[in-house]
Amino acid sequence: MPVRDRSLTEQVHDALCEMLLGGSMRPLDRTSIRDLAERLGVSAMPVRDAVSRLVAQGALVVERNRAITVKLLSAEEFRDLTETRILLEREVVYKAVQRVTPEALATIEDIHARFEHAMSDPSVPDAVQLNKQFHFNIYEMAGSPTLLHLTSINWLKAGPMINLDLGLPSRRQRNALSVSAHRGMMEGLRNGDPQAAADAVERDIRGTFKFILENRLNIKNGEE
Template identity: 40%
Template sequence: MTLAIATLPLLERRTLAESAYAHLRDLLASGRVAPGEKLSLRDLSEALGVSVMPVREAVSRLIADGALEVAPNRAVRVPVMDGRQFRELADVRAGIEGWAASLAATARSEAQLDGIARAEAAIRGAERSADLGHAVQLNRDFHFAIYGAAGLPTLVDVIGGLWLKAGPVINLDLRHSRDRLTAGHALRCHAAALAAIRARDAEAARAAIAEDITRAADFIIDKGGLPSG
């Protein structure tokens, strides 16, 4: 059993399939499993403290979501993307998540603005932290604080699905290296997004989040960590 799987929390006995689905979504979106990594139903069920049945149901849903796939040997694994596929996903994310940020700029409440500001300050404070896994969580908190302020739960669900596919690449990269943080692009884009949302400038908020996503994709592709398309 891999360390990432072994650290999954035990589930309560109610709504087991839903709970398993939620925890496995988080496992993928947070980059705790790598592209190409195989997932054992038995290991997952043991880690979550449930039978294989709810885990199988959750995995089937994730396969339908495109977040997992069945390899030719019938093993379940995290999909591997090449550079072209990752660029396409980043372009889609930039469009949709940028739109969500533009909506948040005009729809946000003062309480939501305070939450976005706290999340931005937290990720800034993690720049020199030794805990890169915590930096990943803070980055997600910042983005989804913005998307939640857009006021469209369906849009947040769509974005969550995109992060399921992108997470094993973008967050695995961040978990293993602070280069993206120290390069300054992410922190600058985050600060610009916060300033735009504070000023209720929808276009500037859209541009800041779109640039954040595009810059991260450029950084990962330029590092050569993805197969060529």
């Protein structure tokens, strides 16, 4: 395959990942190769290749009629993914606090301030994107490509579930939990306290799981 085609496939894969992580593709959403190709302004081949990768990563499902759906995790799948995320993300946050620079901290402070504003004002549509930016700006500071890769794959599976409620005006309890956890992560970063930051990211992940399981979805059998 020519280098140009490989590059285009990578770009399409990245675009689909952003759609999954950013909230524009949600559990049980249905689409097709043609629809995605038209949406991204490319031919069907790179979309097909990118979708195949995401199916292998567990983020998408291709049905018998060739419709592409975002996987809705069962309660047990979501619980298992949550525990795996906690193990990985505690470690990556712990490492990040040990490597934070003043410049990186200033960037994260800005994202955190914009996230809090978005969560407090229903008219601001950027909460989902800012949540992702906040977490991954921290995770990238850990300096571990392997941990970052594994974390990214888990987010592709968890992101659509997380984004079911994040930022919706009626989800004040969930919003308050997210803001509180992010503040805890910021305190850990500012004070050079990796344990506090790791505890805060665990609260964020566990709180998200509990809220979605109890308040947003009936996913005991993988159904909405």
